[in-house]
Amino acid sequence: MGRPDPSSYLPLYLVTDTALCSPRSVPEVVAAAISGGVTCVQVRDKQAGGRELVDLLVAVAAAVDGRVPVLVDDRVDVFLAARARGAQVHGVHVGQSDIPAALVREIVGVDAVVGLSAATPEQFAVTAALPTGTVDYLGVGAVHATSTKPDHPAPLGIDGFAHLAATAHLPCVAIGGISGADAAPLRRAGAAGIAVVSAICAAPTPAGAARALLTAWNS
């Protein structure tokens, strides 16, 4: 099997937010976003319990139908449960206070994608010391302040992102308050992609929003 190459799925990375998708369902928004060119989907719902999150992940995986990788935020147990239910799920994204990435890799196996958040030189240094193949990519942000994640680290700005990305041993996807106007500057700053929540989940037309972001990324 083998894991997909991060350069194939990081360019336009959608992180879902159930409340921001509402009244539309998350799978509905995800399906539209994929038709607009999203290259990866992460299911993130801080309000959902384990059972609800497994159901949501399975439903999103069904909507995606293998077209792009599907990850879940934080929850290794939910990833394993969805996989046990036969869903096409590909990995987990963990943060600095979640289960350590090395342990996540042991649990999910070599075929799953593992993403890790990093936002400081210290966190980058710790990540660089991990054995090769532990982590596939870094989620780096917040680039800008955002109400989507009230507890986000201090905003880096594009320059702060560039300084960190220049030291990275892994591809970096930029996250936090990102709009189309940031796409080209972030690409020049060394990003392997942009990750967005509200720019797609809260958009009147998620397909159009994804298309515009991808055009900006490729411009």
Ligand SMILES: Cc1ncc(COP(=O)(O)OP(=O)(O)O)c(N)n1
């Ligand atoms: C692609 C991507 N990058 C960063 C994050 C943030 O993850 P984390 O630090 O675990 O914070 P929460 O999302 O759990 O609030 C992410 N989810 N995805």
Ligand SMILES: Cc1ncsc1CCOP(=O)(O)O
């Ligand atoms: C999950 C996450 N991690 C850092 S910022 C953020 C939220 C990004 O959401 P938005 O794209 O709406 O600013």
Ligand SMILES: [Mg+2]
């Ligand atoms: Mg987390």
